Amino acid sequence: MVNIAIIGAGLSGLTAANILNEHAKVTVFDKARGPSGRLATRRAEPYNFDHGCQFFSAKSNTFKEFLAPMLRHGVIKCWNANFVEIENRQVTKSRQWDAQSRHYVGSPSMNAIGKFLSQDLHLRLGTPVTAIRKTPAGWLLKGESDQDLGQFDWVISAIPAQQAEHLWSEDMSFHAKIKTTQMAGCFTLMLGFEAGFALDYQAALVRGEDISWISVNSSKPDRKAATSLLVHSSNSWATKHENLDRDEALQHLLTQTSLVIGQDVSHADHKAIHQWRYANSPKRSGETYFIDHATRSGACGDWLIKGRVEAAFTSGYSIAQDILRQL
Numbered sequence: 001m002v003n004i005a006i007i008g009a010g011l012s013g014l015t016a017a018n019i020l021n022e023h024a025k026v027t028v029f030d031k032a033r034g035p036s037g038r039l040a041t042r043r044a045e046p047y048n049f050d051h052g053c054q055f056f057s058a059k060s061n062t063f064k065e066f067l068a069p070m071l072r073h074g075v076i077k078c079w080n081a082n083f084v085e086i087e088n089r090q091v092t093k094s095r096q097w098d099a100q101s102r103h104y105v106g107s108p109s110m111n112a113i114g115k116f117l118s119q120d121l122h123l124r125l126g127t128p129v130t131a132i133r134k135t136p137a138g139w140l141l142k143g144e145s146d147q148d149l150g151q152f153d154w155v156i157s158a159i160p161a162q163q164a165e166h167l168w169s170e171d172m173s174f175h176a177k178i179k180t181t182q183m184a185g186c187f188t189l190m191l192g193f194e195a196g197f198a199l200d201y202q203a204a205l206v207r208g209e210d211i212s213w214i215s216v217n218s219s220k221p222d223r224k225a226a227t228s229l230l231v232h233s234s235n236s237w238a239t240k241h242e243n244l245d246r247d248e249a250l251q252h253l254l255t256q257t258s259l260v261i262g263q264d265v266s267h268a269d270h271k272a273i274h275q276w277r278y279a280n281s282p283k284r285s286g287e288t289y290f291i292d293h294a295t296r297s298g299a300c301g302d303w304l305i306k307g308r309v310e311a312a313f314t315s316g317y318s319i320a321q322d323i324l325r326q327l
């Protein structure tokens with residue numbers, strides 16, 4: 001049986017792995033302790049925060065079909081939030097998300113999606129891949145301290161562009177294309193309130209500020225009762241301040257949040273910050289994955305299309321279909 005390594009257990013890698021798993025021996029490597037990538041959840045008892053992706057939609061029928069079993073099992077549910085847009089610190093638009101507009105989240109947490117998709121896979125978690133070497137017998141993957149992670153016929157990277165750029169050697173046919181992709185960062189502020197926190201909305205898109213998004217995380221379906229508020233910085237502020245001390249970033253985002261919502265959040269009982277170096281990427285046209293049939297290698301990920309969940313799915317799905325045709 002053909003032996004395939006997939007680096008990255010985010011949605012793109014897990015999608016590809018599930019498709020290939022019936023036809024090949026697939027191993028998925030991830031440096032994190034759990035699968036799901038940016039479909040992420042941070043626990044800080046009694047609070048829960050989806051500190052990466054907030055929600056997603058499904059446009060293509062292929063993606064809708066892929067989601068159907070997760071909807072049936074309750075791993076994905078609709079988040080019927082009262083959504084607003086904020087500009088000049090005023091609510092300028094407001095609408096109720098409902099069954100017609102379908103804004104999906106993982107349930108009871110965003111990372112439930114990665115856990116569900118990992119059920120039948122051979123996953124090696126907590127295992128960063130540090131090098132990919134071409135050998136006469138195929139591909140040799142290396143881990144920390146030059147540890148051998150195994151020999152494979154095919155290798156697919158399913159990780160953010162900048163991380164893939166460092167992993168693949170410059171003579172790979174798609175290396176130059178990976179290099180042209182820039183991903184933007186994001187700081188995420190996580191706040192917990194023991195006595196609750198009153199807001200007239202559950203999700204807000206913020207324009208023209210250093211913060212770009214506010215959500216009442218605990219308003220998503222099946223979340224813990226304890227009130228959790230989640231704030232994303234704007235991508236431009238995060239990229240400009242990527243080396244800022246975390247405490248300074250936290251204080252700045254606390255102040256900005258208080259100003260934007262018109263209520264002081266500095267008294268939150270729980271305050272934490274997370275920095276995403278590779279959070280988002282602009283829309284691009286062209287290939288939805290890179291593949292080199294001759295060397296049996298490839299790259300997928302949201303960044304080939306756009307920094308969105310459906311894009312990650314489409315990229316992982318498409319590379320797997322291509323490889324299936326080669327098997």
Ligand SMILES: Cc1cc2nc3c(=O)[nH]c(=O)nc-3n(C[C@H](O)[C@H](O)[C@H](O)COP(=O)(O)OP(=O)(O)OC[C@H]3O[C@@H](n4cnc5c(N)ncnc54)[C@H](O)[C@@H]3O)c2cc1C
Nearest residue numbers: 008010011012030031037038053054129279302308309312
């Ligand atoms: C702050 C934020 C907000 C977002 N909001 C939304 C939103 O509201 N709606 C939406 O549709 N999308 C949103 N997104 C984007 C969405 O989360 C991504 O498009 C999608 O999850 C990307 O999936 P992926 O598989 O391409 O990559 P990832 O999820 O990044 O998966 C890559 C995996 O590779 C692993 N990895 C990296 N390098 C290595 C290595 N060397 N060895 C082993 N493992 C490695 C990582 O640990 C990770 O698990 C958001 C993302 C962020 C960060």
